[in-house]
Amino acid sequence: MTTTSEPSTNSASPANSASSARVLRTAYQQAVAQYWNNEKDPVNLRLGDVDGLYHHHYGIGDWDPAVLEGPEETRDKQIIAELHRLESAQADVLLDHLGPIAPAHRLLDAGCGRGGTSVMANARFGCEVDGVSISESQVDFAGTQARKRGVDDKVRYHFRNMLDTGLPTGAFQGSWNNESTMYVDLHELFAEHARQLTRGGRYVTITGCSNDVTGLRSKAVSRIDEHYTCNIHPRSAYFKALAANGLVPINVVDLTAATIPYWELRAKSTLATGIEEPFLTAYREGSFHYLLIAADRI
Ligand code: SAH
Numbered sequence: 001m002t003t004t005s006e007p008s009t010n011s012a013s014p015a016n017s018a019s020s021a022r023v024l025r026t027a028y029q030q031a032v033a034q035y036w037n038n039e040k041d042p043v044n045l046r047l048g049d050v051d052g053l054y055h056h057h058y059g060i061g062d063w064d065p066a067v068l069e070g071p072e073e074t075r076d077k078q079i080i081a082e083l084h085r086l087e088s089a090q091a092d093v094l095l096d097h098l099g100p101i102a103p104a105h106r107l108l109d110a111g112c113g114r115g116g117t118s119v120m121a122n123a124r125f126g127c128e129v130d131g132v133s134i135s136e137s138q139v140d141f142a143g144t145q146a147r148k149r150g151v152d153d154k155v156r157y158h159f160r161n162m163l164d165t166g167l168p169t170g171a172f173q174g175s176w177n178n179e180s181t182m183y184v185d186l187h188e189l190f191a192e193h194a195r196q197l198t199r200g201g202r203y204v205t206i207t208g209c210s211n212d213v214t215g216l217r218s219k220a221v222s223r224i225d226e227h228y229t230c231n232i233h234p235r236s237a238y239f240k241a242l243a244a245n246g247l248v249p250i251n252v253v254d255l256t257a258a259t260i261p262y263w264e265l266r267a268k269s270t271l272a273t274g275i276e277e278p279f280l281t282a283y284r285e286g287s288f289h290y291l292l293i294a295a296d297r298i
Contacts (some may be wrong), residue, residue, distance in 0.1 A: 023134055023161045032183050035229050036113075036135035043271040044114070047084040052145060054114030057179040057206070058279075058290070059086025059262035060255055067123045068268065069272060079269040086262045090206065090255075091117045091178065097251055097294040098174040100126040105173035108132070108191070108196055111180025112164040115142030115155070122155045127173075131157040131236040132165050163188045165196065172196045177202040182230040186241035194245045203247055204294045206255065209235045211287050218287035223278040240292055247295040255290040256283050 024030045039056075048054030064087065068080040070206035094117065101107065109118040112131030115138075121131050133139050139159045146152040160166060162177075175193050193203050210221050212234050217225070220259055221232055242249060260283055267276035282288035 009049075009062050018138070019159065023159055025161065029134055029161065031229055033134045033136070036133070037137040039135075041273060043266070043273055046080050046115065046271065047087065048082050048083045048116065052074070052149065053084075053088060053116040053119055054090065054141070055084075055087040055116040055146065056113035057087060057090055058259055059083060060090045060258040060290075061086050062261050066234045067265075067284070068197075073162055076270050079265060080271065082166070083262065083266055083269065083271075083280075086265075088116070088120070090259075091120050093253075093255070093292065094123055094176055094178055094204055094206050095121055097202070097204045098291060101127060101174055103127050106171055106176035107166065108129070108165075108172045108193075110165075110175060110177045110193070111183065112138070112142065112157060113156055113178075113180070114138050115145060117176070117178050118142070118155050118157070119146065119149065119151065122151055126154075128154045129156075130167060131155070132160045132162050133157065134159070134161055134165075136267075163192055165192065167196055170198045172201055173198060174202045174204070176206075178206055179208070181205055181207045181238075182228075182232045186233060186237055187244060189246075190241045190245035190247055194247055194297055199297060201297045202250075202294060203242075203297065204292065205238075206292045207233075209238065209289055209291055211289060212236045214285075214287045218282060218285065220278040220282035220285065221288050222283065224275065224288075227275045227278070232288070235289060235291065238291075242295050246298050247294055248298055249295045251292070251294040253292040255292055256288075259283070259290040 024033050063082045067082045105127045107121050107129045109131040112133050115131050118129040118131040136159050139157045142157040148157045208234050263276050263279050
């Protein structure tokens, strides 16, 4: 194991208001942190309970129609396992785009949620992963999961702001945002990624973005923003902010068609939260895309 100089912040306590003020600098960031601190949605927790990988992102790929068959008592359990499989498939696609990662490399999961993607990255590459979230409860939860799995020597979660993580400069071979770019200014975010990545390092995001071709934010996209207290960016904003911060795209994958089945299945489950319809409308009307962007740090 490589030793690191920065202290682990897994033990952040909600009572520690001085550290809270350092991380949560604006009323907006406080509201986002509060949302995630209070979030106990079964659609996230029951899916994570399947195998201990907790995700707060959506899925991709086709589902098996057999999950809708069989007795009613077991149907929900089958649907949950299938939705979870699609969410882990999404994280696998993100990791596929990081390029060759060796055990000696270091990775950064910006806006890490309950930490599922970080654990998968460590399992796949054997390297150290730092996850950063502005939700103290998520950081605590993720740290407990890493300890349970016995990977806490390599997978560490920090109560930090991804716009200013305090993590070392040029130390990371790869970094990503899995559905967390819509909470921040992209210029600030990509400047911080560029600082942390080594030259030739790879940045990957999977995100929902609005479609510049159809104009300003549609009604359905506004409803998604309202639901999650986020600000979905237009597609063009990503490429402008990447280019301005020395991050050069190598891959752009439109995952919209691949994510629609996930939303259709989720809408059929008892775990539906009500946000399924705006997502399906936005994707089908073309005002919203589910995009993967991979870029190299030059
Ligand atoms: N990437 C995770 C979670 C996505 S949910 C997953 O795929 O499961 C969005 C996450 O972004 C939440 O964990 C939230 O706390 C985090 N977040 C939002 N703004 C942030 C900021 N400024 N700094 C760090 N994390 C932030």
